[in-house]
Amino acid sequence: GAGVSQSPSNKVTEKGKDVELRCDPISGHTALYWYRQRLGQGLEFLIYFQGNSAPDKSGLPSDRFSAERTGESVSTLTIQRTQQEDSAVYLCASRGNRDIFHNEQFFGPGTRLTVL
Amino acid sequence: AQSVTQLDSHVSVSEGTPVLLRCNYSSSYSPSLFWYVQHPNKGLQLLLKYTSAATLVKGINGFEAEFKKSETSFHLTKPSAHMSDAAEYFCVVSDDRNTPLVFGKGTRLSVIA
Numbered sequence: 308g309a310g311v312s313q314s315p316s317n318k319v320t321e322k323g324k325d326v327e328l329r330c331d332p333i334s335g336h337t338a339l340y341w342y343r344q345r346l347g348q349g350l351e352f353l354i355y356f357q358g359n360s361a362p363d364k365s366g367l368p369s370d371r372f373s374a375e376r377t378g379e380s381v382s383t384l385t386i387q388r389t390q391q392e393d394s395a396v397y398l399c400a401s402r403g404n405r406d407i408f409h410n411e412q413f414f415g416p417g418t419r420l421t422v423l
Numbered sequence: 424a425q426s427v428t429q430l431d432s433h434v435s436v437s438e439g440t441p442v443l444l445r446c447n448y449s450s451s452y453s454p455s456l457f458w459y460v461q462h463p464n465k466g467l468q469l470l471l472k473y474t475s476a477a478t479l480v481k482g483i484n485g486f487e488a489e490f491k492k493s494e495t496s497f498h499l500t501k502p503s504a505h506m507s508d509a510a511e512y513f514c515v516v517s518d519d520r521n522t523p524l525v526f527g528k529g530t531r532l533s534v535i536a
Contacts (some may be wrong), residue, residue, distance in 0.1 A: 334536070348529070351526075
């Protein structure tokens with residue numbers, strides 16, 4: 308498809324387990340963002356990848372959170388030793404060079420994570 | 424530092440009546456401003472964006488927003504609400520292309536038949 312895709316769409320896990328969330332950006336988009344949306348809240352920034360530059364990790368809430376990106380393609384967000392407060396929808400967005408000046412980002416459908 | 428305040432957490436209107444969702448922003452620069460809509464269990468969809476070309480911005484589904492620098496506002500309007508407009512709406516600001524988007528907390532729009 309032409310849009311940003313994320314998998315899985317839903318993930319239920321037990322407290323203490325590790326989870327991996329995947330994002331496939333729009334082909335050719337150099338920038339990729341991860342956000343978290345807690346119930347009834349706006350989006351919180353987590354991490355930003357731009358091409359081959361070092362990622363901006365300033366939004367990661369703890370060292371249990373990490374993310375990787377292979378070149379300008381797929382990204383995975385990993386949460387280790389999950390806690391109940393990690394329950395949220397995790398959204399990925401990508402941005403192409405044509406949209407860079409105004410920072411228009413295109414969002415995926417999200418992964419709903421529930422930690423029991 | 425940039426920030427966004429959505430003044431109403433919930434707005435309820437009758438079908439066919441006007442919609443007004445209020446947003447005030449704080450920005451050090453000339454910002455880009457966006458409205459996104461999120462329907463239940465759906466992804467975020469861009470409604471419209473302000474990028475300094477024109478202060479009155481027209482978006483999809485009949486929505487408009489007006490950038491008022493003197494009031495630091497970017498309110499979203501629609502002349503006549505439709506049932507399908509019921510959703511969560513987010514006002515978003517961006518100062519710089521290398522920074523993440525900053526989201527408001529959202530306004531839930533209910534449309535009553």
